[in-house]
Amino acid sequence: MEVITQNAVYFVVALAILVILFVWAYVTKRMQKDFSTMTWVLIPVAIAINLTIGQIVLVLKLPVYLDSIGTVLVGVICGPWAGALTGALSNIIAGMILDPGWFPWFPVAAAIGATAGVMANVGYFKNWWKVVVTGFVIALVATIVGTPISIIVFGGLSASGSSLITAFLLETGRSLLAAVLTTNFIAEPLDKIATSLLAFAIIDGLSARYLSRFPRGENAAVEKGQQQIQMIIALVVVVLLILFGIFVLPSITGG
Amino acid sequence: MNLDRSFFVPARSFLHSLNPLTKLTLVFAMIALAFFSFPWMAPVLILPVFVMGFIGKVQKQYSNVIAKLILPTVGFMFVMQSLFLPDGKTIIFTFIIFDVSLETVRTAFLTVSRIFVMISSFTLLLLTTHPSELMSDLTRRGLPGQFAYVIISTLQILPQMQAKAQTIIAAQRSRGLDTQSSFGKRIGALVPLVGPLVFGSLVEVEERAIAIEARGFTSTRVKTSLHEIPDSGLDKILRWGLILLIIASIVSRVLVT
Numbered sequence: 001m002e003v004i005t006q007n008a009v010y011f012v013v014a015l016a017i018l019v020i021l022f023v024w025a026y027v028t029k030r031m032q033k034d035f036s037t038m039t040w041v042l043i044p045v046a047i048a049i050n051l052t053i054g055q056i057v058l059v060l061k062l063p064v065y066l067d068s069i070g071t072v073l074v075g076v077i078c079g080p081w082a083g084a085l086t087g088a089l090s091n092i093i094a095g096m097i098l099d100p101g102w103f104p105w106f107p108v109a110a111a112i113g114a115t116a117g118v119m120a121n122v123g124y125f126k127n128w129w130k131v132v133v134t135g136f137v138i139a140l141v142a143t144i145v146g147t148p149i150s151i152i153v154f155g156g157l158s159a160s161g162s163s164l165i166t167a168f169l170l171e172t173g174r175s176l177l178a179a180v181l182t183t184n185f186i187a188e189p190l191d192k193i194a195t196s197l198l199a200f201a202i203i204d205g206l207s208a209r210y211l212s213r214f215p216r217g218e219n220a221a222v223e224k225g226q227q228q229i230q231m232i233i234a235l236v237v238v239v240l241l242i243l244f245g246i247f248v249l250p251s252i253t254g255g
Numbered sequence: 256m257n258l259d260r261s262f263f264v265p266a267r268s269f270l271h272s273l274n275p276l277t278k279l280t281l282v283f284a285m286i287a288l289a290f291f292s293f294p295w296m297a298p299v300l301i302l303p304v305f306v307m308g309f310i311g312k313v314q315k316q317y318s319n320v321i322a323k324l325i326l327p328t329v330g331f332m333f334v335m336q337s338l339f340l341p342d343g344k345t346i347i348f349t350f351i352i353f354d355v356s357l358e359t360v361r362t363a364f365l366t367v368s369r370i371f372v373m374i375s376s377f378t379l380l381l382l383t384t385h386p387s388e389l390m391s392d393l394t395r396r397g398l399p400g401q402f403a404y405v406i407i408s409t410l411q412i413l414p415q416m417q418a419k420a421q422t423i424i425a426a427q428r429s430r431g432l433d434t435q436s437s438f439g440k441r442i443g444a445l446v447p448l449v450g451p452l453v454f455g456s457l458v459e460v461e462e463r464a465i466a467i468e469a470r471g472f473t474s475t476r477v478k479t480s481l482h483e484i485p486d487s488g489l490d491k492i493l494r495w496g497l498i499l500l501i502i503a504s505i506v507s508r509v510l511v512t
Contacts, residue, residue, distance in 0.1 A: 037473055040401050041464040044409040045456050048416045056420055056448050060434055060441045069449075089402075093409050096386055097261055099324050100377035101370075153290075153373075155366035157335040158328070167339040171353075176341065201446070202453050213461065 007152075025081060034079035034117075038213050042078065046070030047090045051098075064191045071109060072116040072138070072199040076125050077214040080117025087113035104153045111145040112138055116196070120219040127223045129234040131200040135193030136241045142192060143184040147177070156180050162187045193238070261410070262320075262381035270311030270379070274490040275389040276396065277497075278380050284497040285376040289369045292504035293511075297368040304375045313382040320378050328374075329367045336363035386410060392484045400478065404467075416456060423451050 025031040049070035057066045071090060075083025087109030095102040119125060119134040150156060156176045157163045162183050169179035203211070203220045211217035265271075270278065285304070289297040308317040337360045338353045345357040387410075390403035424434070427447050433440045434448075 035401070037464045037468050038460065040404060040472070041460050041467065042457075043405050044412050045460055047405075047409045048412045049453055049456065051413060052416045052420050052452065053449055055417065056424070056445070056452075059424060060444055060448075062441060062445070069453075089405055089409075093406065093413075095377065096381055096406075097410070097413070100374045100381070101324070101328060103377060104373070154332065154370065155336050155340070155362065157339060158332055163335055167335060170339045170341055173341075198445075198449065202449075202457075205450070205454060206457065210457075210461070 007148075030079075031081045034082040034215050036078075036215050039074070039078040039082050039215060042074060042214070043082065043086050043089065046074045046086050047093055049073070050090045051094060064194050066191065066195055066198065068109060068112050068192075069195050069199050069202070071113040072195055073202060075113040075116030076120040076199065076203065077211060077217055077220050078117075079216045080114040080121065082215075083113025083117040084110040085113070087111070104149055105146070107149065108142050108146045111141050112192070115141045116199075117216075120216065123219075125196075125200065125203075125219055126221065128197070128200070128230045129237055131196045132193055132234045132237055133241075135196035136189055136238075138196065139185075139188035139192035142188050143181065146184055146188075147181050150180050150184070151176060189241070261386065262316075262378065263385045264313050264316050264382050266312045266383075268310060268312040268383070270307065270313075270383040272485070273383075273493070274484065274486045275384050275392040276486075277490045277493050278384055279389070280494050280497045282376040282380050284501050286373050287501040288504045289372040292508055294365055296504075297365060297372055300372045301368060301375075304372055304379070307379055311379060311383045313379070316382055317375075317378065320382075321375070325371060325374050325378075329371055332370070333363050333367045336366060388482075388484060391480060391482060392486075395480060395484070401472075404472070412456075416452070419455065420448075420452055423448055 022031075047070060050067050053069055054065060054067040057064060068087065068090070071083055071087040074086040088106045091102045091106040091109045115138045116125075116134065119137055124130045124134045124137075150158070156179070157166055165186060166179045166183040169182055170176065174182070204222050206220075208217075208221070211220055285300060289300055308314045311317075337355050338350065340359040340362060346354050347357060347360070348355055387403075387407050390398075390406050394400050394403045427444070428434060432444055432447055434444045435441070
């Protein structure tokens with residue numbers, strides 16, 4: 001029972017922080033800034049992009065989902081609140097037409113959109129290596145939000161392929177939390193970095209005139225520089241982040 | 256993956272005649288009972304869910320969804336969890352090297368029945384309520400009209416975009432794009448497939464924004480609706496009853512433990 005009370009406390013604290021953020025953004029009109037008519041029209045298109053690209057990836061049989069490109073796109077050019085709404089509604093619509101099992105994951109999708117928006121606001125969506133960092137941060141947030149849902153709603157092991165990794169880790173004697181957290185951390189970064197890079201490629205291809213019609217089009221102004229040097233920096237950053245994950249994560253989870 | 260499938264089945268039944276909000280409250284009540292109430296509640300709820308399928312006259316489609324979507328997921332989860340979850344003392348049997356214990360089977364059964372109840376109640380809501388009916392009822396009760404626009408227009412755009420994606424895949428293949436061989440080639444194929452699809456649909460955004468702006472999209476006046484959705488006294492009583500049920504399920508659990 002102690003575990004349940006402790007979890008309930010975490011849940012209430014998280015909820016309180018969210019409510020405060022919500023009220024703050026509403027009172028200071030930061031939230032309203034995200035939602036112009038262009039944003040409201042872009043959101044359905046972005047959701048359709050999410051679900052349709054998921055389908056193309058299935059045709060190509062790639063080991064990623066890429067089902068949040070539209071969410072990241074809206075987060076970057078319209079702002080974090082619009083991104084969060086796109087993510088949440090994307091999962092709700094997928095639940096309506098594909099499989100109701102998508103519903104419980106909507107906080108993860110919302111967190112992905114919000115993180116993309118915040119990272120773009122601080123200028124981390126302007127060239128290749130920064131986008132890679134953003135992708136990694138998105139993966140980290142998705143892991144943190146997704147792990148409790150995975151454990152509380154689905155008991156930690158679901159019918160997905162990555163559950164085999166969780167099962168393996170559990171057999172090696174790790175706790176359920178450590179096993180699920182590690183699995184998500186292994187599975188997420190590749191997908192989210194690829195998602196961010198594709199969203200960046202899309203933004204790069206849009207004209208400045210078109211982008212300027214969105215509330216935060218300036219977030220996506222691409223910095224011109226030496227492409228080759230940027231690619232090298234991007235690779236170094238990825239390697240560093242993976243090393244960080246391998247060495248730091250086990251000590252946090254105590255696994 | 257077929258995107259233009261909506262779950263809704265038109266029929267005349269008690270569930271169909273209920274107000275959409277009442278059914279939504281029912282779904283949340285079922286989830287609250289399954290997840291927050293006593294552990295024996297979730298398995299018990301499976302029976303009422305089945306009965307509701309018959310009341311709504313959608314038992315055929317509902318059992319179809321169970322067989323195709325819910326049972327494979329839930330069955331696989333049950334096996335995985337019974338085999339791999341730690342903390343077992345009373346071992347029932349050993350499968351190769353994995354111990355299956357009474358405790359893990361019990362936990363797995365609880366999780367699986369919770370998920371069954373959750374997904375089933377959502378499925379029943381979607382089988383007996385058309386998305387646009389649900390959205391217009393919620394809009395009438397004060398949900399900003401923009402939300403209804405997003406949901407309904409996504410449901411309209413999706414089949415178009417899916418068709419466009421099929422056309423692009425076929426067109427690029429006929430130009431010789433390799434979508435089946437090595438891993439590197441398949442990654443390379445992603446950009447020529449995603450690019451035309453995304454840019455093509457983003458171009459339309461601007462025109463559509465002007466079009467809906469001209470039709471008073473951002474107007475704050477109260478909009479009238481052509482389609483009236485019934486909301487009877489029975490609906491109101493049911494809703495309040497269900498809300499009390501949700502509160503009671505949480506309070507009783509807190510008081511007992």
